[in-house]
Amino acid sequence: MTKRGQMGFWGEALGRFKQNRLGRYGLWVIAATILVAWLAPLIANNAPLMARYEGSLHFTAFRQVFPLNHFLAPDKITLKLRQNPDWLLEQKALPDPKLGWFLLPPVPYSPLQTRLDDTGSPPSFKASHYCGCDALGRDVLSRLIHGTKTSLLVGFVAVGLAAVIGIALGATAGFFGGWYDLIFVSRLIEVFLCFPTFFLIVTVVALMDPKYLNIWSIMAVIGLTSWTSIARYTRAEVMRAKESPFVAAARVIGANSRRLIFRHALPSALTPVLISVSFGLAGAILAEAGLSFLGIGVQPPEPSWGNVLRSVQSDWSQWWLGVFPGAAIFFAVLSYNLVGEALRDALDFRQG
Amino acid sequence: MLQYALRRLLIAMPTLLLITMVVFAIVKLAPGNPFSISQASSERAVARMDRSDYEALLARYGLDKPWYVQYWRWLKGAATGSFGDSFSERRPVAEVFFGKSGAAQSPENPSLPLPSLLIRRFLDSKVGATLFLNMISLLLIAGCAVPLGLYAAVHKGGVVDKVSSTLFYGLYALPNFWGAVLLILLFGVTLKSLPFYGMHSDGSDSMGAASYLLDAILHAVLPAACLAYGSLAFMARFSRGVLLDVLHQDYIRTARAKGLPERLVILRHGLRNALIPFITLFGLLLPELVAGSVIIETIFAWPGLGQMYVKAIYTRDYPLILAESLLGAMLVLAGTLLADLGYAAADPRIRRA
Numbered sequence: 102m103t104k105r106g107q108m109g110f111w112g113e114a115l116g117r118f119k120q121n122r123l124g125r126y127g128l129w130v131i132a133a134t135i136l137v138a139w140l141a142p143l144i145a146n147n148a149p150l151m152a153r154y155e156g157s158l159h160f161t162a163f164r165q166v167f168p169l170n171h172f173l174a175p176d177k178i179t180l181k182l183r184q185n186p187d188w189l190l191e192q193k194a195l196p197d198p199k200l201g202w203f204l205l206p207p208v209p210y211s212p213l214q215t216r217l218d219d220t221g222s223p224p225s226f227k228a229s230h231y232c233g234c235d236a237l238g239r240d241v242l243s244r245l246i247h248g249t250k251t252s253l254l255v256g257f258v259a260v261g262l263a264a265v266i267g268i269a270l271g272a273t274a275g276f277f278g279g280w281y282d283l284i285f286v287s288r289l290i291e292v293f294l295c296f297p298t299f300f301l302i303v304t305v306v307a308l309m310d311p312k313y314l315n316i317w318s319i320m321a322v323i324g325l326t327s328w329t330s331i332a333r334y335t336r337a338e339v340m341r342a343k344e345s346p347f348v349a350a351a352r353v354i355g356a357n358s359r360r361l362i363f364r365h366a367l368p369s370a371l372t373p374v375l376i377s378v379s380f381g382l383a384g385a386i387l388a389e390a391g392l393s394f395l396g397i398g399v400q401p402p403e404p405s406w407g408n409v410l411r412s413v414q415s416d417w418s419q420w421w422l423g424v425f426p427g428a429a430i431f432f433a434v435l436s437y438n439l440v441g442e443a444l445r446d447a448l449d450f451r452q453g
Numbered sequence: 454m455l456q457y458a459l460r461r462l463l464i465a466m467p468t469l470l471l472i473t474m475v476v477f478a479i480v481k482l483a484p485g486n487p488f489s490i491s492q493a494s495s496e497r498a499v500a501r502m503d504r505s506d507y508e509a510l511l512a513r514y515g516l517d518k519p520w521y522v523q524y525w526r527w528l529k530g531a532a533t534g535s536f537g538d539s540f541s542e543r544r545p546v547a548e549v550f551f552g553k554s555g556a557a558q559s560p561e562n563p564s565l566p567l568p569s570l571l572i573r574r575f576l577d578s579k580v581g582a583t584l585f586l587n588m589i590s591l592l593l594i595a596g597c598a599v600p601l602g603l604y605a606a607v608h609k610g611g612v613v614d615k616v617s618s619t620l621f622y623g624l625y626a627l628p629n630f631w632g633a634v635l636l637i638l639l640f641g642v643t644l645k646s647l648p649f650y651g652m653h654s655d656g657s658d659s660m661g662a663a664s665y666l667l668d669a670i671l672h673a674v675l676p677a678a679c680l681a682y683g684s685l686a687f688m689a690r691f692s693r694g695v696l697l698d699v700l701h702q703d704y705i706r707t708a709r710a711k712g713l714p715e716r717l718v719i720l721r722h723g724l725r726n727a728l729i730p731f732i733t734l735f736g737l738l739l740p741e742l743v744a745g746s747v748i749i750e751t752i753f754a755w756p757g758l759g760q761m762y763v764k765a766i767y768t769r770d771y772p773l774i775l776a777e778s779l780l781g782a783m784l785v786l787a788g789t790l791l792a793d794l795g796y797a798a799a800d801p802r803i804r805r806a
Contacts, residue, residue: 292471295782297744304778305479307766387628394630395751395763413634414752417642424638427631435626 117447124443130436138250142166145208145243147186153201154178162206186214210240212247212404224421233421235412241421244404245429251405252433255320255389260381262324267331268374272367274332275339276358286332293329301326302388306397316399323388331377338370345369372448379441383434390430406430457797465786469779473531476778477524480771514540527775537772541765546776550758553577569662576669582652583750583757587742589673590681594738598685599724599731602692606700607719614693621686629745633679633752640675648672651754676753680745684738691734695727702726733795739788743781 118124142165143150150162154177161178164170181188189203209229210216216238224233232241274286293301305322306314342348392398393407401408406426413423511517515526530537536546544552553574575581605614624632641649648654652672653665660668699705700723708718750759758777765773 288468288471291468292475295468295472295785296778297740297781297785300744300747300781303747303763304476304766304774307763308480308482308769390628391630391748395748410631410634413638417637420638420642423631423634427628427634430628431626431631434628435623438626 114447118443121443121446123439124447127436127439127443130432131440134249134253134433134436137246138253140166141247141250142206144206145210145212145240145246146206147189147209147211147214148178148182149189149203149205152178152203154203155199186211187216208240208243208246210243212239212244213402214243215239221416221419223419232425233419235409235422236415236419239402241409241425244409245406245426248404248406248409248426249429251316251399251403252386252389252430255316255323256382256385258317258320259323259327259385259389260378262321263328263381263385264331264374264378266325267328267377268335268367270328271332271335272339272370275336275370276343278340282336286336290329290332293326298326298384299388299391302392303395303397306392314397314400316403319389319392319398323385327381327384327388331374331381334373334377335367335370338373339367342367342369376441376445376448379437379444383437383441386437387430387434458794461790461793465790469782469786472782473528473775473779474524476775476782477520477527480774481520481523527772531776531779536776539765539773540770541768541773542770546772549761549773550580550776551578566662569665572662572666576652576665579756579758579761582755583746583759585669586673586677586680586750586755586757587746589670590677590684590742591735591738593677593681594685594688595735598688599692599728601689602696603719603724605689605693606696609697618690621690624682624686625690627683629679629683630748630752632682633675633749636675636679637752647675649675649753652756673755676749676755679749679753680742683745684741688731688734688738692727692731695730696723699723699727729795733792736788736791736793736795739791740785743784 137144142148143162146162146165148161148165150160152159152161159176159178161176161182164173164176164179175183185191188197189205190209192200192203208231216234218238219228219230219234219240220238221236222228222230222234222238224231230240230242232245234240235244270286270289274282302322305326306319309318309322389398389405390407390410393405394411396408396411398407399405406429409422410426410430413419416422508517515523518526527537534547538544539546539549542549576585601617605617608614637649640647648671652669654668654672700719705718705722708722709715713721746757746759747762748759749755750757751763754760758780761773762777762781764770765777
């Protein structure tokens with residue numbers, strides 16, 4: 102129970118966090134990337150936000166944001182666009198009488214839409230290809246925007262998996278100790294530590310059966326190889342918490358092991374885990390981008406920052422394929438690192 | 454001190470063994486074998502083979518035995534130094550590492566003078582190529598990090614310090630494959646001043662020793678820079694921090710009170726004490742270089758161990774994969790061991806722990 106005026110541990114930490122300017126910027130960038138990932142169909146799409154077709158109003162782009170859209174019957178504009186993705190872009194030249202007015206998103210291209218006229222064209226405002234096109238004529242900015250969802254999804258799921266495994270193994274090892282900790286968990290952590298993480302990820306992914314290679318297996322691999330730091334911190338903190346008086350008191354009252362771990366030991370151990378998660382997110386996004394760059398991650402035509410960056414290697418004169426995706430990766434990873442450091446400064450009061 | 458070192462080495466052994474088991478398990482769990490993953494033409498040949506011929510082929514390479522037998526066989530060989538034959542190159546793994554590159558098939562010109570011969574032999578091998586690249590980047594790191602850190606610490610709060618602090622933070626956060634792309638775009642394509650593919654230019658066969666070496670060094674500049682910049686940024690910031698700590702010590706104050714010129718105070722007393730933690734951290738650079746080599750060598754088509762690793766993975770060349778993973782893990786262990794030993798040498802309290 103905290104009295105008014107005393108904010109308690111988390112309140113103080115939050116105050117310290119708010120003061121960290123770089124951390125705040127990082128948080129804004131992270132929020133922006135999450136928003137962009139969620140609303141990508143409204144920002145970059147060849148389907149209109151609003152259009153009047155055959156008398157009725159269609160909100161095609163908004164339908165694509167709706168999660169159950171896959172199961173609903175497609176609307177007329179979607180069908181038209183499936184036949185001819187450039188339909189709306191051609192309206193100036195070949196107006197369709199059934200179409201009234203329409204409003205396209207800021208980037209009027211879909212990430213999968215190939216336009217043979219535009220292959221390998223540099224950035225141009227006139228053609229609305231703000232970041233240029235790749236070798237197949239797909240708009241780079243659109244692919245980057247839709248790729249945000251891929252990168253963030255991989256990051257969050259992989260780190261979630263790593264956190265679950267890490268906390269489970271670390272907490273049990275720290276709490277029960279004995280041979281389970283010494284021979285199994287600690288040795289396992291040491292073995293994983295001996296491989297540079299990316300090395301291990303590349304090895305596992307490259308050795309996998311290509312038919313299982315999709316975004317979910319990549320998430321699983323990244324998660325299964327990055328749990329070690331979380332496990333180490335959890336184990337150390339639980340070991341410390343185990344000796345503390347409040348755990349002893351709970352034990353005296355008669356709490357069983359599970360209750361002791363979950364309700365008493367773990368909550369105080371969560372501090373370094375939170376910091377580790379933030380850095381882990383940065384690492385997971387970086388790993389996914391690296392894998393896609395090497396060609397063993399997300400495969401085209403599915404857009405990902407890494408695989409757009411990869412295409413610069415086939416033609417070095419197309420600099421826009423190298424600069425923009427890399428910048429996206431860089432700023433995303435930098436923001437997560439900044440937030441992680443700000444969290445560390447805010448929560449780790451021992452540093453004094 | 455020796456006792457501590459022996460103890461650490463002893464503890465490292467079971468970890469090394471576990472590593473070989475983990476790598477073997479990963480490699481064996483992977484679907485496919487060297488014959489199903491091979492090039493399209495031989496894949497069709499394998500598909501057309503009789504079942505018995507296919508099994509004979511597997512037996513010839515020992516791939517039909519159960520996994521524990523295969524592992525034991527490999528372990529026995531590894532203990533004696535023979536890591537088997539590479540499937541894709543059909544020669545012993547040691548030869549693939551240390552011998553002539555498979556691609557450099559031009560016969561050795563026996564009339565070359567000795568220095569030229571030695572240099573070519575060294576750079577032609579995969580191990581030599583990777584060592585060459587990593588040595589250059591280690592030189593870059595060591596040569597640049599300390600002076601930069603020193604300058605920033607001495608002129609703390611100045612323009613150089615603030616600018617370099619932000620710059621280093623940015624460099625450290627720059628993903629190494631993007632850094633490589635940017636460097637190639639800048640120096641290779643726009644300015645066309647540095648080569649970014651392979652290790653030799655055309656016509657290198659007829660060069661003398663000095664120009665051959667120079668050509669290789671020129672090709673190594675971009676890849677080594679990519680390998681080095683992340684660690685360089687980290688080391689520069691670290692040495693700045695260490696120097697700041699050292700410069701606040703009492704003995705520095707004494708030296709100044711004695712009347713020594715500032716330069717001697719900083720260089721002779723400050724720097725020397727700062728170098729100890731710096732050197733120990735150097736050991737931890739080894740893992741970074743091992744991992745970085747794989748990506749950088751692939752991007753720049755540098756004919757070294759990293760690029761060979763990626764190729765071995767794609768062709769399911771088990772002996773190569775296992776040998777190289779073992780090498781990588783050993784290097785990482787060696788790095789952490791060196792760092793630990795360095796700490797123990799510097800701080801006697803650790804030795805008794």
